[in-house]
Amino acid sequence: MPTYNLNINNKPYKGVPADPDTPLLWVLRDILDLTGTKFGCGVGSCGACTVLFNGKAVRSCQLQIQEVGYAKITTIEGLSEDGSHPVQKAWEKVGVPQCGYCQPGQMMTVAGLLNSNKQPTEEQINSAMSGNLCRCGTYHRIKAAILEAIAK
Amino acid sequence: MNTKLQRRQFIKISSAAGGSLILGMLLPQACKTGTKAEVCDPLQPMPYLKIESTGYITIYFARAEMGQGVNTSLPMILAEELDADWSKVKTDLLPFGVTIDRPDKPSSGGYYTTGGSQSVITDWNEMRRVGATAKAMLVSAAAKRWNIPESKCNTANSVVYNTKTKEGFTYAELVCDAIKLPIPKEVKLKETKDFTLIGNAAPKKNLGSIITGKTKYGIDVKVDGMVYAVVERCPVLNGKVKSFDDSACKNIGGYIKAIQFEGSGMPMHIHAGVAVLATNVWSAMKARKVLKVEWDEAGHGNESTEELFKTFELKSKNTPLIEVYKKGDPGKVKASAGNTLESAFAAPFLAHGTMEPINCIGHVQKGKAEFWCGNQWPEFAPPTLATELGIDEKNIKINLAYIGGGFGRRLFFDYILEAAKIAKQYDKPVKVIWDRVDDIRNDAFRPANYHRMKASWDDAGKILSWQHHYVGCSINLMLEGPGAKVVGDMTGGAMSDFWYDIPNVKTGFTHVDFNLSRGWLRAVEININVFPIESFIDELARKLKKDPVQFRLDLLSTMPKRMTEFPFQDPQRIAGVLKLVAEKIGYAQPLKPNHFIGVATHHFSFCPTYVAHAIEIEMFAPKKFRIVKVVAAVDCGIVVNPDGLQNQLQGGLAFALTQALKGEITVKNGRVEQDSFFNYELLRYPEMPPVEVHVVNSTEPCGGIGEVGMPTVAPALCNALAAAGHRPYRLPLKKDGYEWV
């Protein structure tokens, strides 16, 4: 089995064994025990697995480990450990989560969006967020939290 | 009062050297909800509160936390009476178990059911009494130290104060003394007006853990030595595995073996299947793709929902119904020609689509078994698991985790039973993960339903009769088999306690069988029935050229309370929330051109909660609209956590809009056609309309909140569309070509 050197949450992971076609999602969850990144569908339809790839939001279920290279990967655990990232702070202030399962993915998508665009328009927000499902329906608060994060 | 409640009594679970005070209840062991509750024995401790001499206060909740916020609302109730410093209180999921003999391992006894929006209602008294009892003991310990009467002490923020000297002892300092005191028989509870915690918005206790990705859901649990499994299931229920061939799987690294298992019937219908075991999920998934299975579909494979709805329609016309509620006799009413209306409403099967796909770890060893998963009703599972595994119920342990979405899906233990069938054939723990296709196709679906509604009136426009014939697929028949006591199980809410004052009413049910597992979905039958009821009452109003709000208010104003039959129901509170949404959305004001408002109101039959919705839409074409704004009003008595209430109502709206707009499961050739969120669509972020939730200020007893935001959404939206001239008669709207922007 091939091994990979990975750069996750600013930490080097050396010689991670995985089949080349293993989605990054399962490498994170099963091998590295970073379970904050969630499995929701495995086919790119829900956004629960979103992580940052060189600062850009990507679906980790759609990214094979062989394509990752030494790109800078950020998961929810690395956004900040103590919840101090502006997006996490906004999420906390608004009290977004219900079950919380989709929320790491939601926050990573917003973090990715704000990385490339500090003042996104409503249209840009809609298009970034439309791939992240929340079955508990916290969209109303997600919206409020995004506005809060932008304002900060 | 029922025996189960009478037998509950307080106990100190631990007064051991550890120096912590654990207060709890004695509960009947293995006490199951429902029938056996009265006879179960012996009593077992169930802790609610732990105060440690280190200063930590932990409040336990014995309900599944799945987003609805019981991990905050229930402990708040206890902390209120305890006068605990809420900011320092930790809350924790009480382990579920039926064998508790170790005070250091607190457990819930056989008691956990989480459904029907009942948690706060059911646990209200006990949580308060535990808090008040602990406080009394701490006060008494402090009074002894000061040598003053207890009446000269007061409490706040985890401190007992001497009212005269203003000196104080923290609860931590008093624990070791309090432990030695007897439990007071009677304690005084606070007056509602003295609440300082209840009624104030509190963030979820695990908010910090969620936003840093630390919350562990069932799917995140790892057990030493475990392997992973994914399952290829028979495409139809009640089929069998004829044969399978795993030779290609063997080329996949990490592949372990394939395990065949049979499906099962009552109470949990699970599909026969072949589990593919591997050392990691991805290998298991890859191996599953190359596994070959031949199925024996046992004569199934022809069913379709298209045919089912044709049967529904036919039966609604020509089958006598099983009566649910009758008042007067609609059959004897003679209305003049033209004074009648008849309509039919329909809604499809629905999948729960919880964001956390179904999963369960099973570990079966000689004579015992252990499981790890999220579940809403763990006491439902052990008897069937025991039979399946041939072991004693006592030796089955279910470890509960936080749940990434329940909505009724995890009231069923089909996935625990499936894990048992697989794990009993392997000597290590097996973690069974359902992918999204499995999750959608093998759900316990909310039953499809069809309603024929009839009404008549006299020449003055007074409604004389109302008939509601529900044709659908019973859940109880699946759970209990042909001998099911109640077949019309989906008719309870809103059909049996129908709340409009009409002299002749008849409601009833006809069951139609269908080879698909069925279960409860958020707001269950109330959600099912309020759609046709609130649509039809609106249609009647418009037919009679009356204002739909006033028309309802008139029919509610003369409706008496029926305390013996429906103690929770107060028609004036149903009217109250309706008036409130009408006021808040500006119902009486002129609307912009092409804007229309629809309303719906209801009593959530299981508890004293009343919710109405008003929805304003803008029409762009006969079937194209935009939701401008949604206003909800809630009357649920005392509100424990206003923040939780808002979140449930906002989220409930999104959940209900999914159903109204696009949620639909269809079956063709016996197979569920949907398999992902691409074709079983949920509401997405850009589709969420602006929403306001208004709460009636009240000191009435608590109602529930988790499900109540659902039932009135679809009818309010459909009534708005009707106001625009196009009444929808079936859900989802997408099916009939409606578009929204």
Ligand code: FES
């Ligand atoms: S799990 Fe990756 S998008 Fe759903």
Ligand code: FES
């Ligand atoms: S908070 Fe439960 S799915 Fe989003």
